[in-house]
Amino acid sequence: MLSEYRAPIAPLFVPGDRPERFAKAANSGADAVILDLEDAVAPQSREQAREAVANHGIDNVPVIIRINATASAHFKADVAALRDTHFDALMLAKAETPADIRLVHALFGRQVPVIALVETAAAYEHLTWLMLEPGVVQAAFGSLDLALDLGCQPSREALAYFRGALLLKSCLAGLPSPIDGVTPGFDDPALVHQEAQIAADLGFGGKLAIHPRQVAPILEAFLPNAQAINWACRVLEAAENGGAVQVDGAMVDRPLLERARRILSRSSPVGESQA
Structure with missing residues (x-):
């Protein structure tokens, strides 16, 4: 299964408790969908979301499922709900240490492809070994949560070191280039394209999308003209x-x-x- 992982360019987030949007996301032009069990789901909707994601029915694009951090009270329930679910990779929120990845594998009873979502200061203390941990197939940059953790603005300048470190450690680990973080505004395609182009120039392999309107500008920036x-x-x-x-x-x-x-x-x- 690990050998079949293909690093996406414009993976599109979809709230896990909105199954009516799954097919639309899969047909949006995104080269992968991320069914979200973390931030996009309200606490009262988590069980509904797990059931919907476990039975997602998407078969025309790769499926990535974002699960809650290992320290979250929702983590084990997420894993339990997905044991028999088809997915191409799990995205682990707030991945910080190799032990986080090992716990995912232990609870699944097998090694599964994991995208380490790096979005805390603590992750950078262990970043070399996190990227080298078996089962990690790629990293993604959680820029907004990282800025919150650091107490800084999520600007290019404030996060320049952290983007550079993630690019370097991914390269040294032999991983595909990481996926850059989101652009919060989805009604400004020019801004999305600009930020995607900067990420591509830095060496990122793709950019997370939170709305179908962001997919085309991201693909345009990353795909050669x-x-x-x-x-x-x-x-x-x-x-x-x-x-x-x-x-x-x-x-x-x-x-x-x-x-x-x-x-x-x-x-x-x-x-x-x-x-």
Whole structure:
């Protein structure tokens, strides 16, 4: 199962207690849906949400299920409800230590793919080992909760160190690039695109979406445009001819070749595979 995980670019959150929205989310253009049992669900609706998510019926896009943190009173009930449910990955809220991941596996009785949602200061004390823990297939950046924990604004400047650390530790662990945090406003596609483009430029592999309107701007920012694809094709074609060659005034060397290959590999919204 772990070998089948594909890192999404624009996974879309859906409240777990709103099953009437599941199919709409799955057909929104998002390359994965995140059925949420945590923040999006009111306390009085948690049992209803678990039942709906356990019987979600989505089969046309990958399904990620966000469960409550291991320290939450709702964590064990979430796991118990999902033991026989199809999902492509679990997203563990407030993942902080390797022990959190091991507890998920222990309660399921097997190793399951886990996206570690890094959103607390404590997670950064254990980040190296958290990313290396077996079963972790990717990290996601919980920017809003992290800023709340740190007592800072959720601005690019205030969280720059933490984004950089998550990118670095994911890379060193051999994981796909992490998923960037949400843009709270969903009625400003230009802002969503701008923030997604910044995340892509930093090296993130995707961005969490909280509304269907955010999906297209995120995909547009992360997927190569026609100009980038044309450049990549010309670089690879030049390399095939052998010898020292240039494309657009730049020498074609190994880093440039690898960049061209990566651009072409991401020319459709299918995400990355995690071996």
